[in-house]
Amino acid sequence: MTMVAACPGCVAAPLALKHAENHAAPAVVLSLPTIHCAACIGKVERKLNAMPDVDSARVNLSLKQLSVYGDDLDTDTIVAALKSIGYDAYPLDVGMLETRQDSVGRNLLVRLAVAGFAMMNVMLFSVAIWSGATDTTRELFHLISAAISLPAVLYCGQPFFASAWSALRVRGLNMDVPISLAILLATGMSLYEVLNGGAHAYFDAALSLTFFLLIGRYLDHHTRSSVRSAAKELAALEVHQAQRIEDGKAVKTPVSSLAVGDRLLIPSGVRVPVDGRLDSAQALSDRSFLTGESAAITLAKGQQVQAGEINLGAPFEMTATAVGDDTTLRRVAHLVEMAENSRNSYTNLADRAARIYAPAVHLLAFASFVAWILIDGDVRHALNIAVAVLIITCPCALGLAVPAVATAAIGRLYGLGFLVKSGTALERLAEVDVAIFDKTGTLTLAGGSARLDHLTDEQAAVARGLAQASDHPVSRALIGALPDAPAATLTDISEVSGNGMEALWHGETVKLGRGAWLGASFDGLGLKIGEQAAVELPLHETPRQGVDVALQGLRDLGIPPQILSGDRQGTVSALARQLGVQDIHAEISATEKHTYLTELQNEGHHVLMVGDGLNDTASLAAAHASVAPSSALDASRNAADVVLLRENLDDFPLLIRIARSTSRLSKQNFAIAAGYNAIAIPVALLGYATPLLAAIAMSASSITVILNAMRVRFVR
């Protein structure tokens, strides 16, 4: 660009426009978790724009995403290009992401802008009137205010009217009923007063009510939609491409276009995309997501393979028998969604408050109306007072207090690596008094560590040689535990399915595998060289970083942790001893977990469930509050209230502390609003309320409530 611009904004704005007008969906969207500054944007965009197939590339720093436009783009090349300049990129499934235009949010913003514009103009006239404008001037100002307010109120108030109407239609009351009534009555009565030359008009009150409440509504929407899109991104990260075998060659195909009968190639370490039948002679698969059992299982030709399993052995071939919504995984996910809906019967704080508040407000206004008719018989005066009462008691705090606190808290938690899926989740988290942890994948990470000091150099070398030949997680853990050992040269290496590895070393048979297979007395992993006695290789699962800190923190908060696992008793109690947890239940099925949890809740406990597997989903959905790590299955993440974005668990107690202070601050906010009401209502009831008083009471309480909400940022 050769033109000389007065400021950087003049250059940036047309550029931004150029991209915004590019409405066509991007061909490739990638997640770039490590970008964080202007230099990153420049580096990434320059690199990609220099690539021949790329039309344009644009980084969104807020979402940490990169959109690439162009025809015939190859995702792998782009990922490799980004890798070469030091950024890890993960392709996202474009179809799974939200459409880029957030129409509801924009709609609310437009209404907010219109309300703000109208409020400021009307406030100008109101200030003139409050300062003493009289007669014709006052009437003129009132008329202009009416001309601005009427269309503005009717347009901006629609979200409230719609919600109130849907509640009234089923003969219910929600927060929006008193809100709509106050806005409409205030406008209507002011209009009547103005046409009859009255002194008091509440146009500014009606508009500022609408304005403040729209802010609350927008905050609420914004939190929910940003969390939803983050959750969508997690879902879009999962593998959505499979390798279909066409004419003997493996071709990359989107999972959504797979059909029953397709033959698929599953590379090692990849998750099986659909249900199917095994075609290869055998396969080693990790079913821990479904059963919680950490040991891998061996499948023989013709056996069922389920979507969600991870291939731990050599690549295998399978024939799809169920795709899309028919897979076991999806069916379970559907069940979970239904269970979810039943939990949604939890009423949040604001709604519980509204249930008491709404009828009280209506009764109070009606009572004041009747009382004033009895006192002086002037219907117009009585109506005036009733409307003033409605305006002053209008639940600004209810509409603003809870979303303001929730937005601040959820934003803070997102920065700490917790994706909180709803505001009510925080309220429920604040109430938990027991925490149940799943073991595999939640407290521990895949793989493990071994203590191998007792091995001779020779044994270590053989163990490493055997382990190197296999993809099994146990082998990988073993290699990690033997960083310095040189690998022995072995011949005739073969994998004995379900048992271990076997090879020849200096003419002797060497074996690495299950104790029973080696003819040893122990059950765990062992190594046998020739005719020597087998040596045990004790293997421990690696606990997640910060688990001990997290569990101790929970105990300090009065939440005793328990472990519920589908894994073997020995493995579970070893970990429990290491972490100092007394209460453990091992070898229990998904149904038993669910039953145990429901019993606890029936005893009056509020249970926090933390788990990741498919065997945990029912419990996650049934628990009072639930947390899942981001490595969990889609179904479990959907069932959970909070998703952990980091591997580290250090900050886990902070999640509970923030949740508790969120609900404390919400209650404080109600108290603040009630305090303002306690002063203003008697004044209104006695007939001394003026539009000025209403405006001050409303703005002051709204601002105090927002400022108080910000305190959630300082919780330690």
Place this chain on the structure above:
Amino acid sequence: MNVLLILIPVSIILGGLGLCGFLWTLRSGQYDDAEGSAARLLLDDDEPDKDEPVRRS
């Protein structure tokens, strides 16, 4: 008081212009990436662009 007849429309029109401006920024997606826009200010624009090469005299 005649001055009001001019000032009032002027103030409303000016406010309306502000409103229109805001709606325009909203429609053209300038709030989609607030963090990115802040960071982009620091980018060097004088680096050669692929489709618009800089012609030096």
